[in-house]
Amino acid sequence: MKLNFKKKDQYICPYCFSKHDLSDVEFICKNDLQECRNAKEGFPLKLRSEDNKNEMPDHMFCNECGETTNTKICPTCHMELPYTIGNYDDLIFAVIGAKEAGKSHYIAVLIDKIMNEIGSAFNCSLQAMNDTTITRYRNDFYNPVFKKNEVISVTRSAKTDSSVKTPLIYSLSFREDGFFGKFLKANKKTNVVTIAFFDTAGEDLDSEDTMKTVNRYIYNSSGIIFLLDPLQLEKVRENLPKDTPLPEQNTEIEDLLSRTGNLIRRANGIKMDKLIDIPVAVAFSKIDAVESLIDPSSCINYSGKHVKEGYFDLADFEDVNGTMEALVRSWGGENFANQLSSNFKDYAYFGLTALGCNPESNKIIKLRPHRVEDPFLWLLYKYKLIKGEKRK
Numbered sequence: 001m002k003l004n005f006k007k008k009d010q011y012i013c014p015y016c017f018s019k020h021d022l023s024d025v026e027f028i029c030k031n032d033l034q035e036c037r038n039a040k041e042g043f044p045l046k047l048r049s050e051d052n053k054n055e056m057p058d059h060m061f062c063n064e065c066g067e068t069t070n071t072k073i074c075p076t077c078h079m080e081l082p083y084t085i086g087n088y089d090d091l092i093f094a095v096i097g098a099k100e101a102g103k104s105h106y107i108a109v110l111i112d113k114i115m116n117e118i119g120s121a122f123n124c125s126l127q128a129m130n131d132t133t134i135t136r137y138r139n140d141f142y143n144p145v146f147k148k149n150e151v152i153s154v155t156r157s158a159k160t161d162s163s164v165k166t167p168l169i170y171s172l173s174f175r176e177d178g179f180f181g182k183f184l185k186a187n188k189k190t191n192v193v194t195i196a197f198f199d200t201a202g203e204d205l206d207s208e209d210t211m212k213t214v215n216r217y218i219y220n221s222s223g224i225i226f227l228l229d230p231l232q233l234e235k236v237r238e239n240l241p242k243d244t245p246l247p248e249q250n251t252e253i254e255d256l257l258s259r260t261g262n263l264i265r266r267a268n269g270i271k272m273d274k275l276i277d278i279p280v281a282v283a284f285s286k287i288d289a290v291e292s293l294i295d296p297s298s299c300i301n302y303s304g305k306h307v308k309e310g311y312f313d314l315a316d317f318e319d320v321n322g323t324m325e326a327l328v329r330s331w332g333g334e335n336f337a338n339q340l341s342s343n344f345k346d347y348a349y350f351g352l353t354a355l356g357c358n359p360e361s362n363k364i365i366k367l368r369p370h371r372v373e374d375p376f377l378w379l380l381y382k383y384k385l386i387k388g389e390k391r392k
Ligand SMILES: Nc1nc2c(ncn2[C@@H]2O[C@H](COP(=O)(O)OP(=O)(O)OP(=O)(O)O)[C@@H](O)[C@H]2O)c(=O)[nH]1
Pocket: 097, 098, 099, 100, 101, 102, 103, 104, 105, 106, 151, 152, 153, 154, 155, 156, 200, 201, 202, 203, 285, 286, 287, 288, 289, 352, 353, 354, 355, 356, 357, 358, 359, 360
């Protein structure tokens, strides 16, 4: 796997991760008004075998009712494919972390942040690709956090709730016009990527077998955001004021990391002496909860210039990366840090808080997000979708 996009002679289904030639796609007729039998029974319409292998047709005629249809489905799992499938590069971002690490709240706040602030700063826009994404984001993520100011409930295992296996799929398109155009990749007019976000249930990361079957996107991912709850670290728990509400201790963070590494190695045939080249953003979540343990002058308490200036602020990034790695190590995460560097080629440390407050007692949120965009922007920077600059 290289850090460039998957070649566009094939596409990957974002639901079952099977790989297909561009012409290997099926359609379904949606003409149920005229009582088309294909539409009623949901029969897949197959292309003729002589069709060009390297081209994805954008529509097809239904052999029953003669109407055209542009609803594409995956020939393997029959899920409806994003309508842009095959046209653009696909990025799959997986958010992983132990139970209660803060993944769901992070996704809720990140997507809103991208839609609002990142969009205007980087001249791009994030659009949901299908109704499932719109409804799921609204009901499971946006409404609790932004409308009701309540905590999101525990994500259920994908084994019992299949919607967990379904990604939130967006297209992120960059426009080159206007002032910000010059920050984009020089030789391209516009860049469009399809981004799939996966929220995992922490409990599905407790065994490699479950990870392999229900979390297949992890080893197919283009970027991993690994959330670490600082409140799980022994030294943090000991040093916080005695009345701080602490979550129950669960999975050892390094176990989860080694399980992830092993899974990726096995699935992609990467030997132990080679580094995995999926970029990993390790981010301390809930940084608000450990404020008292961090030097008030630390860079983590400020914000980078990313959003204000519309480029990835490399000077700030390096400061935060160094500071957070040192914190991880000094808080008892030495083994975690060593495992990370001996398994992954490209990784960086971040610190963020999605909520900016601890909702523990009354479950009510007073939203004050801080630095949630950093890992995401770093991944976009790694894929050369945004430009990085080092300015004082
Ligand atoms: N202080 C603080 N607490 C947070 C923050 N985000 C989440 N929490 C707390 O952590 C709990 C778990 O957060 P979730 O986002 O549900 O965690 P998760 O990783 O999705 O957990 P699973 O779905 O069980 O895997 C929440 O109920 C909050 O109490 C944050 O930014 N700051």
